[in-house]
Amino acid sequence: MDIKSLFVDQSTIKINIMKVDSKKLTKTLIDQFSLQFPFDDNYVFTGDKIFGYVKMDKKILSKPPRIDKFLGIAERKGKLIKFSFDQILEVSRLNLDSLVFRDDSSKFFSLVKQLETPIQEKFLNEHGHFDKYIIPYELTFKELFTEEALIKIDIILKNAKEFAGELFEHQIYI
Numbered sequence: 692m693d694i695k696s697l698f699v700d701q702s703t704i705k706i707n708i709m710k711v712d713s714k715k716l717t718k719t720l721i722d723q724f725s726l727q728f729p730f731d732d733n734y735v736f737t738g739d740k741i742f743g744y745v746k747m748d749k750k751i752l753s754k755p756p757r758i759d760k761f762l763g764i765a766e767r768k769g770k771l772i773k774f775s776f777d778q779i780l781e782v783s784r785l786n787l788d789s790l791v792f793r794d795d796s797s798k799f800f801s802l803v804k805q806l807e808t809p810i811q812e813k814f815l816n817e818h819g820h821f822d823k824y825i826i827p828y829e830l831t832f833k834e835l836f837t838e839e840a841l842i843k844i845d846i847i848l849k850n851a852k853e854f855a856g857e858l859f860e861h862q863i864y865i
Contacts, residue, residue, distance in 0.1 A: 707861065707864060708864055709764065709865075716764075716863060717865055721747070721764070724764070726775075728775070728778070729765055734854065736854065738766060739765075739766045739768070740765060741763065741764075741858065742861070742863060743763070743861035744762060744763045744858055745764060745864075747761075747865070757777075759776070759778075761776035763775070783856075787831065810836065811836065
């Protein structure tokens with residue numbers, strides 16, 4: 692193999708660098724932005740504008756604390772905000788057919804907490820509450836949720852996938 696064939700003679704590379712008041716966006720400046728989640732329950736963006744995302748390890752003080760690798764930068768009500776792009780990516784990668792309840796239950800239950808009756812009756816105890824101990828080990832989420840809940844979850848997953856796919860095209864370099 693000729694090593695020269697690996698090098699490009701000419702190319703055009705577009706690098707997105709965001710400026711705020713004519714100053715380059717920096718990690719220090721991003722730290723000053725308010726952390727918000729500008730999406731409704733169906734993962735539809737509720738902010739004004741989206742500028743892109745930055746790649747940086749950022750410790751998010753939440754319960755439990757987490758480290759986000761990607762932060763989205765947006766405008767909401769005239770102010771710059773940051774949001775967890777990792778959270779959207781996590782939701783966008785969920786698959787109702789392949790997930791087994793015991794393997795990944797926390798992700799789905801945080802996603803569907805706003806749904807009124809997402810669980811099929813046969814998985815509720817005598818008091819009408821969800822009982823994880825009566826769930827078969829290999830049960831998928833598609834088997835666990837009601838048909839109505841699956842329709843709502845499908846909308847959420849579709850919106851998250853569409854948003855994540857577009858946002859990946861808008862990296863901001865700092």
